[in-house]
Amino acid sequence: MSKNLQAHLQTYFGYGAFRPGQEEIIRSVLAGENVLGVLATGGGKSVTYQLPALLLPGITVVVSPLISLMMDQVQQMRAQRRIPSTYLNSLLDPTDMREVIREIECGIHKLVYISPEKLQQSYIQALLRKAGVSLIAIDEAHCISQWGHDFRTDYLRLPEAIRALGNPPVLAVTATATTAVRKEICDLLEIKPEHVITQSLNRKNIAIEVIPVPDETERRTQVLRQMDELKGQGIVYCSTRQAVEVLTASYQLVGKRKVHAYHGGMNSMERMLIQQQFLSGELDMIVATNAFGMGIDKPDIRFVIHYQLPASMEAYVQEIGRVGRDGEAGYAVLYYTWEDVQIHQYMMEREYPTRRQIEQLAALLRQQKTPTPEMLASIEMTQEMADLLLFYAERVSASYRDEAAATLEPGMELLHHPDQVYEELEKRKLLKQQKLMEMIRFVQERENCLRKSINGYFGETEHESTLQCCSVCGISRTLYKESSPTASVGRKEVNWDLRQILSVLLPK
Amino acid sequence: MISRSMEAQEQDFLYAVALNAMIPLAKERTLQAVYYILRGRKASQTVQDVHLYSLYPYYRMFPHFSKENWDKIVSNLVQRDFIQVRAVASMNGKSTFLVTKEGVQYAAKLSSQFDLHRWFAPFSSELAINRLDTFWKKLHLSVQTVSQIAEARMDFLPVVTDRRIQSWVKSQLSSAAARQMWQAQLGDELYELWSPYPVQVQQILAGQLTGARQTGRTTGQLAVEMDLAPSYFQLLFRYGLASSAERLQREMETFPVLKNLLDGEWQERGDTRLSESAAKTYALVQRGHSRADIARMRRIKESTVEDHLVEMALRCPEWDASAYLSPDLASAIVHASEKLGTGRLRLIKDHLGAEVSYLHIRLALARKKGEATS
Numbered sequence: 018m019s020k021n022l023q024a025h026l027q028t029y030f031g032y033g034a035f036r037p038g039q040e041e042i043i044r045s046v047l048a049g050e051n052v053l054g055v056l057a058t059g060g061g062k063s064v065t066y067q068l069p070a071l072l073l074p075g076i077t078v079v080v081s082p083l084i085s086l087m088m089d090q091v092q093q094m095r096a097q098r099r100i101p102s103t104y105l106n107s108l109l110d111p112t113d114m115r116e117v118i119r120e121i122e123c124g125i126h127k128l129v130y131i132s133p134e135k136l137q138q139s140y141i142q143a144l145l146r147k148a149g150v151s152l153i154a155i156d157e158a159h160c161i162s163q164w165g166h167d168f169r170t171d172y173l174r175l176p177e178a179i180r181a182l183g184n185p186p187v188l189a190v191t192a193t194a195t196t197a198v199r200k201e202i203c204d205l206l207e208i209k210p211e212h213v214i215t216q217s218l219n220r221k222n223i224a225i226e227v228i229p230v231p232d233e234t235e236r237r238t239q240v241l242r243q244m245d246e247l248k249g250q251g252i253v254y255c256s257t258r259q260a261v262e263v264l265t266a267s268y269q270l271v272g273k274r275k276v277h278a279y280h281g282g283m284n285s286m287e288r289m290l291i292q293q294q295f296l297s298g299e300l301d302m303i304v305a306t307n308a309f310g311m312g313i314d315k316p317d318i319r320f321v322i323h324y325q326l327p328a329s330m331e332a333y334v335q336e337i338g339r340v341g342r343d344g345e346a347g348y349a350v351l352y353y354t355w356e357d358v359q360i361h362q363y364m365m366e367r368e369y370p371t372r373r374q375i376e377q378l379a380a381l382l383r384q385q386k387t388p389t390p391e392m393l394a395s396i397e398m399t400q401e402m403a404d405l406l407l408f409y410a411e412r413v414s415a416s417y418r419d420e421a422a423a424t425l426e427p428g429m430e431l432l433h434h435p436d437q438v439y440e441e442l443e444k445r446k447l448l449k450q451q452k453l454m455e456m457i458r459f460v461q462e463r464e465n466c467l468r469k470s471i472n473g474y475f476g477e478t479e480h481e482s483t484l485q486c487c488s489v490c491g492i493s494r495t496l497y498k499e500s501s502p503t504a505s506v507g508r509k510e511v512n513w514d515l516r517q518i519l520s521v522l523l524p525k
Numbered sequence: 526m527i528s529r530s531m532e533a534q535e536q537d538f539l540y541a542v543a544l545n546a547m548i549p550l551a552k553e554r555t556l557q558a559v560y561y562i563l564r565g566r567k568a569s570q571t572v573q574d575v576h577l578y579s580l581y582p583y584y585r586m587f588p589h590f591s592k593e594n595w596d597k598i599v600s601n602l603v604q605r606d607f608i609q610v611r612a613v614a615s616m617n618g619k620s621t622f623l624v625t626k627e628g629v630q631y632a633a634k635l636s637s638q639f640d641l642h643r644w645f646a647p648f649s650s651e652l653a654i655n656r657l658d659t660f661w662k663k664l665h666l667s668v669q670t671v672s673q674i675a676e677a678r679m680d681f682l683p684v685v686t687d688r689r690i691q692s693w694v695k696s697q698l699s700s701a702a703a704r705q706m707w708q709a710q711l712g713d714e715l716y717e718l719w720s721p722y723p724v725q726v727q728q729i730l731a732g733q734l735t736g737a738r739q740t741g742r743t744t745g746q747l748a749v750e751m752d753l754a755p756s757y758f759q760l761l762f763r764y765g766l767a768s769s770a771e772r773l774q775r776e777m778e779t780f781p782v783l784k785n786l787l788d789g790e791w792q793e794r795g796d797t798r799l800s801e802s803a804a805k806t807y808a809l810v811q812r813g814h815s816r817a818d819i820a821r822m823r824r825i826k827e828s829t830v831e832d833h834l835v836e837m838a839l840r841c842p843e844w845d846a847s848a849y850l851s852p853d854l855a856s857a858i859v860h861a862s863e864k865l866g867t868g869r870l871r872l873i874k875d876h877l878g879a880e881v882s883y884l885h886i887r888l889a890l891a892r893k894k895g896e897a898t899s
Contacts, residue, residue, distance in 0.1 A: 287743045290733075293740045519712045519731065523736065
């Protein structure tokens with residue numbers, strides 16, 4: 018069997034050997050167990066459900082929280098691995114939807130990526146059940162946890178959906194899960210402790226540095242200098258789009274290397290072009306918000322600079338995890354000032370609805386069961402906010418009556434129990450505050466090894482490092498500097514020749 | 526990397542566009558109306574304005590323009606006394622504006638500095654603008670796909686993520702014969718299409734394309750490389766797309782593969798002098814249907830049909846409007862308008878009396894304007 022699995026790995030994915038943990042997860046999945054796999058970012062989580070999908074009859078359903086990630090993965094599956102796969106989410110228009118449904122009915126696809134909300138719909142459940150589901154993979158499984166940093170209400174409803182699909186085996190995978198979050202995932206999805214397969218999250222080849230700076234001017238000076246000096250390609254993360262734009266513009270004025278901004282406010286064509294330029298090495302660095310990186314599998318990213326304090330340890334670890342997936346030396350540096358904390362406080366305030374907005378939503382819901390985006394916009398509420406409120410309203414009222422009657426009128430429930438719903442929100446805000454406090458505690462660490470505190474946060478004791486450890490243990494930056502930096506910007510003056518350009522693009 | 530001189534160029538360009546768009550609307554519309562046109566608002570009032578005043582090149586010129594940016598431009602133009610804001614009682618308290626003599630001169634100077642007439646030339650109807658985005662995406666993905674086919678490497682990530690465009694390209698290239706034809710023809714046809722254009726336009730179009738051996742650049746990157754102000758760059762880009770589409774439409778037989786980029790409606794649509802909806806109304810009018818009939822048949826408001834009639838009066842000199850407006854009444858209205866020195870409906874109506882309708886006045890003025898410009 019082992020040989021067999023490896024042969025399949027070679028045939029379909031072109032890899033000679035499994036990464037640590039992968040094979041064990043796949044074996045348990047093929048044995049029909051419910052499994053939780055915790056693999057470091059870049060540890061090859063997707064192979065653990067993609068390979069079984071090929072070996073099992075019927076389809077494997079992959080629940081994924083991010084639509085863009087879903088589309089990327091399906092694209093890759095189709096293009097590089099030639100594995101028939103598709104996705105179902107709210108972005109499909111009715112024509113495409115019908116087409117995809119027909120394909121699933123005909124049994125064309127081995128993998129069906131789906132958003133959690135789409136999976137709640139009963140006709141989709143019926144469709145999938147009829148097509149035969151052999152495995153449900155839950156990507157980014159930490160979204161299940163109410164106490165996680167990325168809680169998604171739809172994830173909590175997954176057990177019902179799994180039952181509706183005929184109780185196939187479940188594989189939950191994540192890269193960032195504290196001990197408490199793991200327990201929550203296992204409780205909800207009925208995963209036995211012996212089927213939790215954890216790979217160390219410690220990234221030995223990444224050196225970790227934290228630099229406190231007194232003010233913005235000082236920070237900018239230092240970061241701009243490092244962007245010129247660091248070896249290889251890298252990512253600079255900022256907290257806001259505006260910070261991304263400002264830093265990119267100032268670097269382009271003084272810097273020697275090729276840089277471009279990347280954030281959710283850019284159109285999709287621009288984002289794809291920038292991403293491809295980075296992948297192909299035409300760009301040295303990308304300055305980005307957290308919108309950049311998900312689903313990007315580039316092995317030779319050499320450094321990540323955090324221009325500002327990330328919102329949580331989970332986010333931080335995920336972002337530095339993009340460095341050095343090839344196992345070569347990598348470097349992660351984080352700058353912070355006290356102003357960063359205020360930015361996060363401000364963003365947190367805006368993320369949650371006010372007491373007044375809760376009442377306004379309740380009023381809207383009395384007029385109409387599902388408010389339109391325009392109606393929500395009129396009370397300055399996002400769809401996510403509304404979903405969260407309804408979820409809490411439902412839960413709060415469930416504790417007042419018997420369960421059967423619990424989902425009657427979300428608007429009425431919100432109207433009757435606004436205080437309790439608001440309390441729940443306050444709890445979530447508090448949780449985010451705690452996450453931020455953990456992050457602050459980490460950056461203030463001056464005595465204990467940073468690697469130990471990261472890994473300790475996720476309940477691990479391992480803290481080995483291959484080259485250098487961290488700025489508390491002592492670090493020499495020269496190792497990550499380019500010995501003889503050369504400028505890569507500067508216009509190449511070439512004579513324009515349309516014929517020649519077109520023949521490069523479209524050779525005959 | 527946007528230099529100071531480029532910022533100045535950008536500002537000048539914005540003034541050039543704003544002032545030139547304002548001139549035809551002076552004394553008749555609010556400044557807000559000009560802003561809506563440049564933003565490309567889809568509201569019917571804005572679309573009507575574009576048609577009535579022939580502002581096609583301006584429509585959706587700055588789709589991401591913020592109100593703050595606009596207010597800054599306006600206040601600058603006011604400060605330099607190129608425009609003056611006027612409150613008028615008869616426009617429901619809304620204020621209109623006028624362009625001063627200096628303003629008109631300045632507009633003309635900037636217009637020739639940026640060669641606006643040349644770049645505006647291919648915009649003969651607003652409808653093209655709405656389709657240019659799709660046209661460009663189809664072209665971009667066709668080039669990327671054909672390039673990958675040529676290298677026999679199908680493991681690529683399409684830069685165009687729009688699913689509809691992707692399935693369109695897939696269906697175009699589904700047969701081996703079609704793939705062969707695209708591969709043999711596409712490069713040559715693009716050369717034929719683009720080689721007459723100024724080098725800058727060629728660079729803007731070809732520089733964004735992605736293939737197996739080359740990743741395209743974003744509009745921002747190209748603008749910096751070419752030292753062009755971002756908005757001016759966008760205009761040249763739009764010029765390239767619009768004139769490409771226009772030439773393909775005219776010379777389909779010269780471009781056997783590229784002509785497929787034009788969608789069906791583009792290839793066969795009604796009277797191109799009119800907006801799509803007005804063209805449909807015109808067809809019904811020619812068959813003798815009444816205003817009320819048309820409204821019912823097309824399920825639109827009667828007032829919308831009236832808007833179409835005004836468009837027809839403006840653009841279709843051959844249309845006999847006498848069923849709606851007698852020649853005598855028409856000349857009386859034109860006369861009153863000239864005497865009062867205004868095109869504003871309320872003033873003319875007050876002058877002529879209650880039996881004259883707004884539709885009468887609008888038709889008469891549109892007719893007169895159509896004669897003056899044709």
